[in-house]
Amino acid sequence: MSAIKRARKQATPVRLRVLRFRLRLGPTQAARCDFLRREAARVWNRCVELDRAWREAGLKLTAWALEKQLKAATARKAGGDFELAANTTQAVVEAYVEAVERFRRRQGAAERPPHRQKAHFTVAWKAREIQPQGNRVALACGRGRQPLVIPAFGLPWERVRQVQLVYRHGDYWLHVTLAEPAPSQRAGDSAGRAAGGDQGEVHALTLSTGDRHLVLVGRRLRSEWRLWHKVLARLQALQSRCQKGSRRWRKLQAAKERRLGRILRRIEHLECCIARHAVAWCLAHGVSTLYVGDLGGIERRAQGRRHRQRMHFWRRARLLRRLRQLAARHGITVVVIPERGTSRTCPACGAQHKPRGRVFACPNGHTAHRDVVGAVNILALGLWGELLPGRPLPREQETTYLRPDRQKAALAA
Ligand SMILES: [Zn+2]
Known part of the structure; x- marks a missing residue:
């Protein structure tokens, strides 16, 4: 054994x-x-x-x-x-x-x-x-x-x-x-607050407790992923021109492994930073349950058809896994729920609106940060199982631009 x-x-x-x-x-x-x-x-x-x-x-x-x-x-x-x-x-x-x-x-x-x-x-x-x-x-x-x-x-x-x-x-x-x-279940832990989390491309993770919000900007992560895809595409194109298993092919294979590995390591580090920031924020705000949106339903079925989409799922899953592990170590439960409709429903009036840019502006004049709306709605889905209108619209949010060197400071505890 x-x-x-x-x-x-x-x-x-x-x-x-x-x-x-x-x-x-x-x-x-x-x-x-x-x-x-x-x-x-x-x-x-x-x-x-x-x-x-x-x-x-x-x-x-x-x-x-x-x-x-x-x-x-x-x-x-x-x-x-x-x-x-x-x-x-x-x-x-x-x-x-x-x-x-x-x-x-x-x-x-x-x-x-x-x-x-x-x-x-x-x-x-x-x-x-x-x-x-x-x-x-x-x-x-x-x-x-x-x-x-x-x-x-x-x-x-x-x-x-x-x-x-x-x-x-x-x-x-x-x-x-x-x-x-193992962390013991402290009394009152279950009585902690809940928060919603929305994963996105530009803003890697947005959190909300309903009245406080945090936007984690993940541009750096996205740019590393872009580089990863670019390097992969370039080396694969070169590889496709030579005999599989040949000396040149093997050389390219080794270069691919080395270069992609280096980028992936930076990505891992950034994911770690995002998870740390998120968990530190949850601890600071007494959050014990974190609902995170997942792409369920139709989108998931499209997986096999398009490579790009599959990569997208993979990337989200990686970050979510990292977040789940770190949260568990600090006694926070991460619950994954389907996020359908959370990005296009107005929390205040329930109107449907598909935001184009970074701002969500519903037809009845309510405006807010697009990803914060998503996180607020995911929180509602997690708490009540449905999107109930009549909630105050998020007016301000805290924004953190990821600085990898600050990751340790973010979670000193
Ligand atoms: Zn509205």
């Missing part, structure tokens, strides 16, 4: 949180990381071979028995020559058994058990192999071998459950699983 699964079963509720850090490595250390990831892949490949041989011999093992047998067969005692700590080798076996379990659960026509040989695999260290040494951390690689020494990133290492060495977009990353006490 993996460390993650075990933690979930513990009596005292703990919340596991994964933090990611990019490692800046010299050539020697990068080569060491590459070597360790190859070793982990060797363990995986051994599991694939053994499992296949046992299957072909007619052996039917339960997941539990398979895990036990594979662990025994890959151990140092049994001649396992992997240059990894025993627990690290076992973590690969656990990952393999989990993959087998997944396959068994949804065994269909085209499904095959894990069969592909891997060149690299994620290396995992469990708590026992992690030795903090001041501002560095040593990750054990087995008796008699040099540990992998990496920066400590100022983490509370006594609460770290697992460390993973991941390769992503041309860099090595450290995924650190941290155990935190």
